[in-house]
Amino acid sequence: MSIEFEIASCQTQSDKKIFGLCDNPGPAKDPAYIDELDGAKWIAVVENENRHQTTFTAIDNCIEIKGADGKMEKRCDGMLTYNSTVIFVELKQRGAKGNSWVEEAELQLKNSIKHFEKTEFSESFNQKKAYISNSEHPKFKISQIGRMEKFFRDTEYILRIEARIKLV
Incomplete structure (x- = not known):
């Protein structure tokens, strides 16, 4: 069964030079979204120097991805699309205690991809x-280059672990 990734009610858009991606803290189950005004809420900053018309499609809490057992699978927060580029995004608000949050995020991205x-x-x-x-x-404490290279081998997607997303 194919999953629909173009659900208008799950999408927000921007063509601003700088905007943010937000995911309200739990326990609310609201989808992630674009915000152009309140930088204090931004988890990721999107630099859009060329002012591409960009769509953010919320996946977690908006698009159902169920496994063979009928249970909801882990999903990333969403994806940015513009021109011929797609960028899957997982947003975290956690201190740096170990790599478990990175491993969890990687699993969510891989599953959505x-x-x-x-x-x-x-x-x-x-x-x-x-x-x-x-x-x-x-x-x-250690470089994430090995993790990023393995991610590319597994998915053919370039992985970056940073809070600034530069659209080119």
């Missing part, structure tokens, strides 16, 4: 990226 790649919509994009963004600016 796996289902997305089964759709015809995925063929519209030739630039494919994924971001794990954490507003707490964690510092790592």
